[in-house]
Amino acid sequence: MTAPLPPSAKIIAVTSGKGGVGKTFVSANLAAALARAGRRVLVLDADLGLANLDVVLNLYPKVTLHEVFTGRQSLRDAILPAPGGFSVLLAGSGMVEYSRMTPEIRDQLQAVIHEVEPMFDHVILDTGAGISDVVLYTVSLAGEVLVVVTPEPTSLTDAYATIKVLATGQGRRQVSLLVNQTRRPGEGRSVRQQLQQVVDRYVNPGLTSPVRLELLGEVPADPAVREAVQRRELLFDAMPGVPASIAMASIAGRMTAA
Amino acid sequence: MRVTRPRRPTDRPPQPPSPPTDALELGQALQLLAQAGRQPPPGEPGSTAWLQDLIDALVDLSSRDALTGLANRRAFEVALEREVDRVARSGEPALLLTADIDHFKAVNDQWGHAAGDQVLKAVATALLDSVRPMDLVARVGGEEFAIILPNCPTAFGEAVAERVRRRVEHMPVAIGPSQQIAVSVSIGGAFAPQWVRSSPALWLERADQQLYRAKAQGRNLVRLEPTAVSVVSNEEKRLLFETFQFQDHE
Numbered sequence: 313m314t315a316p317l318p319p320s321a322k323i324i325a326v327t328s329g330k331g332g333v334g335k336t337f338v339s340a341n342l343a344a345a346l347a348r349a350g351r352r353v354l355v356l357d358a359d360l361g362l363a364n365l366d367v368v369l370n371l372y373p374k375v376t377l378h379e380v381f382t383g384r385q386s387l388r389d390a391i392l393p394a395p396g397g398f399s400v401l402l403a404g405s406g407m408v409e410y411s412r413m414t415p416e417i418r419d420q421l422q423a424v425i426h427e428v429e430p431m432f433d434h435v436i437l438d439t440g441a442g443i444s445d446v447v448l449y450t451v452s453l454a455g456e457v458l459v460v461v462t463p464e465p466t467s468l469t470d471a472y473a474t475i476k477v478l479a480t481g482q483g484r485r486q487v488s489l490l491v492n493q494t495r496r497p498g499e500g501r502s503v504r505q506q507l508q509q510v511v512d513r514y515v516n517p518g519l520t521s522p523v524r525l526e527l528l529g530e531v532p533a534d535p536a537v538r539e540a541v542q543r544r545e546l547l548f549d550a551m552p553g554v555p556a557s558i559a560m561a562s563i564a565g566r567m568t569a570a
Numbered sequence: 571m572r573v574t575r576p577r578r579p580t581d582r583p584p585q586p587p588s589p590p591t592d593a594l595e596l597g598q599a600l601q602l603l604a605q606a607g608r609q610p611p612p613g614e615p616g617s618t619a620w621l622q623d624l625i626d627a628l629v630d631l632s633s634r635d636a637l638t639g640l641a642n643r644r645a646f647e648v649a650l651e652r653e654v655d656r657v658a659r660s661g662e663p664a665l666l667l668t669a670d671i672d673h674f675k676a677v678n679d680q681w682g683h684a685a686g687d688q689v690l691k692a693v694a695t696a697l698l699d700s701v702r703p704m705d706l707v708a709r710v711g712g713e714e715f716a717i718i719l720p721n722c723p724t725a726f727g728e729a730v731a732e733r734v735r736r737r738v739e740h741m742p743v744a745i746g747p748s749q750q751i752a753v754s755v756s757i758g759g760a761f762a763p764q765w766v767r768s769s770p771a772l773w774l775e776r777a778d779q780q781l782y783r784a785k786a787q788g789r790n791l792v793r794l795e796p797t798a799v800s801v802v803s804n805e806e807k808r809l810l811f812e813t814f815q816f817q818d819h820e
Contacts, residue, residue, distance in 0.1 A: 414769040443800055445772075468810055473802050481798025506814045514806050 320429040321354070324436055324488075325454035329470030331441030333462045334492040336368050337537065337547070339438035341557070344396025344548035345564035351433040353398035354391065356425070358450040359440035360417070366402050369394050370544040376404025381420045387427055396549045399432070413445045425453055434567075443477050452482055458528060462493045463503055472507055476515055479523045488526050490563065493533040500530025529563035531556050596624070603627055606636070635709040637687060638694035646708035646716055650770040653718050657762040665722040667731055667759040668777045669697065669738075672789040674713040677753065685745035689753050692743040700737040701730070715755075716777075724761055724797045731757050731792040739790060754790035756781060761797055 326339045336359075343353045357365040357377070366372060373392055379385035380401075387401075394400045401424070428435055437454055439447045451457050457478060461471035471489075478484035489507070491500035504527040516522040534556035540547040548557045600610055603624075608631070611623030633645035641649065650666070657664045671677075671693055678686040690713065697707045697715055706718040722730060735757050742750040758781025762773055776795055784793040802810075 413772060415771050415775060418772070443798075448798070463814075463816065465807075465811055465816060468814070469802055469807060472806070472810055473800050476802070477798040477800045481796060483796075502814060506810060506812075510806055510809045513809060514803075 321352075321432040321435040322456065323425065323429070323454040324434065324456040324458055325358075325439055325451040326436060326458045326460060327439040327447060327451055327474060328441065328460040328467070329443060329472075329474035330467045333460050333467050334531075334537075335441070335460050336365055336438055337541070338458075338460050338490055338492060338531070339436050340365065340368055340394070340396065340546055341548040341560045342564060342567075343394070343398040343434070343436055344546055345557075345560040346434055346567065347397035348548070348561070349564050349568050351568060352431070353434045353436065354401060354428055354432045355394070355398060355436045355438055356401045356428070357403040358421070358437045358446075360403050360446055365400065365438055366404070367544070368541070369400065369546060371400065371402065373402055373404075376402045377424070378404045380424065381417070387424060391428070394546070396546045401428070413449060417446075418449055421450070422453060443474055448477065448481065451478065451484075456486070456488060457484060458488045458490055460490050460492055461503060461507075463491065463495065463499050468503070468507070472510060475507065475511060475523065475525070479511075479515055479519060485519075485521055485523050486526065487523065488528040490528050491530040494530045495533055497530075497532075500527050503527075529559060529566060531559040531563075599624060599628055602631065606631055635694075638691055638709050640694050640698070640715070641706055641708035643708070643710045646706070646710055646718075647770065649706050649708075649718055650773065653720060654762060654770050654773060656720065662721045663724050664762045665719040665724075665727050665730065665759055666762065666773055666777045667717040667719070667734065667757055668710075668774070668781045669693075669715045669717070669734065669755040669757045670781055670785065671713040672754045672756055672785075674753075677751070681745050681749075681751070685751075688745050689743050689751075692741060693738055693753065693755065696737045696741050697734060700734045716774075722761075727759060727761065727794050727797070728792065731759050731794060735790065735792050756784035756789045757792045758782070758784050758794070759792070760795040 326335055328335045339355050343355045346353045355365065359365075360377070371392065371394065373390075375385045375390045375392075377390060380387050380390045391399050391401055425435065437450050439450045459471050459474055461467050475487050478487065489500070489504050491503045494500055504525055508525045511523050511525065532555045534554055536551050536554035537547055537556050540550055543550070547554070548560055551557055603610060608627060611620050611627060613620040613623065633641060635642040653664050656662075671689065674686065674689070677689055690709070693715065694707070694709065697717060701707060701717055701719065704720060708716045708718075710716045717734070719730065735755060738753060738755045741753075743753055744750050758777050758779065760773060760776035760780060780793040780795050784791040787793070
C-alpha cells in the first residue's frame, strides 16, 4: 500500500477492573458529549458476554455484532444511531458464546475495528468487567485506555490491578483515569496521586520505562445519574445541566483539545 | 417415571451380551500391537475384560507418536483443551511450551534420515527427563514438540524452560557407532489466562509466537510471553489506602 491512509479514529478502551463503577455510563455519556462537540463517535459494546449498553440506551435492535460475526448482516447495517447523537455497535444477547476468546472472535473484532476506524473521529470500546482475556484483547486494540475508578477501596484495588496487568502484560505506559462518583472537588486528583504512588513503588521499578497515570477528569456523585438510569435515558441528553453532565462536557472538551 | 420390578431370587445383575468374537476381525489389531512391541492382552481371548484391555491398548497406541513414544498431536490437542478448562475453573496457572529443534534439516541433509530419527528420539527423552511426571510432552509435528505443565507458578516459568533447553544442549546424540553430534532447541512459552475460558488454539498460537521470537533472535533460546501480574499484595493495598480518606457512602 502506497496511498496515504485516510485519517482514522482515536480508539479508546474504557475499562475498570471492578464492575458497577459506571463504565458503560461513562462510555455512553462521553460519546454524547463528544458528539455535542461536533465529533463523529462510535461506541462499540465490547462486553461481548454480558452486554448492557443496549439497556442503558434503551435500544433493542435486530442487527447486532452477533449477526455481523456470523456473516448474516453487513457491518454498516449494525451501526445504529443512539439518542445522544453518536453511533453504536451493540453486542446483543446472543453473544454469550463469545465470552470465551477464540482466534475467530479475535480476528472478527479486529476486522470490525479496522473497518470502522476511517468512519469516525472517536471509537469508544466499552469493555466488560474484570480482567478477562476478552477485555485484555479489546484493550490491546485501542491506542488509549481509560480506567474508570470510584473512590472506594475495592474499585481502587481493581483499577490498580488492571493498570498493573496492562503495564506488565501489554507494555502499556500511559493510562488515563476517570474518577467517577466523587464526593468533593479535587478527589479525582487524590485518587490519581494515590494510584501513581503505588505504581511508582511497586510496578515501575520492574519496568524499563515508567507508567504514567493521567487524570482525564472527575465526575461528581449526582442523584440525577440514578434517575436517568431508572428512566432509561441518557443523562447527557435528558439532563444536560446537572453536575455530572457538565463534568462530562468538560472531559470531552479536554479530549478534543488534545 | 421408574418402574420397579418385583425382585425374584433368580434375578442376576444385567450382563452385557457376550460379544460374538467369531464375527470380530481382531487380527489386525493384534498385529498392530505386536508391531509396536506390545504384548497381547492377558486373560481369555474374547472375554469382556480381554476386549477392554485390547481397546485400552489400541487407544494408548493411537495417542502416541510411533517414533518417539511421546503423546502425538491428537492426544496433545485433547489434553490442551482439558487444561484450558481446568485453568479456568481452578485458577491455577499452567504453562505451555513449544520447542523446535534448531537446524534439523541440516542434520537430515548431512547425516541422513536415520540420524535425524536418532536426534528426534534423543530430544524426546531429554524433554521427558527435564519435566515432572504430571507434565505432558508431545511431538506435535516433524521436529516440533510441546509440553503442557499444569499448576506451574508463573515465577518458575523461565527456570523450567531454561532447564529443558540446557538439558538438550548438553546431551550428545549418538548417530553412529563412533559419531556424536550436539543439537539444540528453541523454546517459546505462554501461560494460560487464569481468569476465563480461553481457547486451546489461541494458547498454542501465543506460545508459537514466542517460539518464532526465540528462532529470530538466534536459536537455542527461551522466550516466554511476558506474564501479566494481576495479584495485589497486602503491602500494595496498605499503601493504596494509606493516606486516602474514604468517605462514608450512605
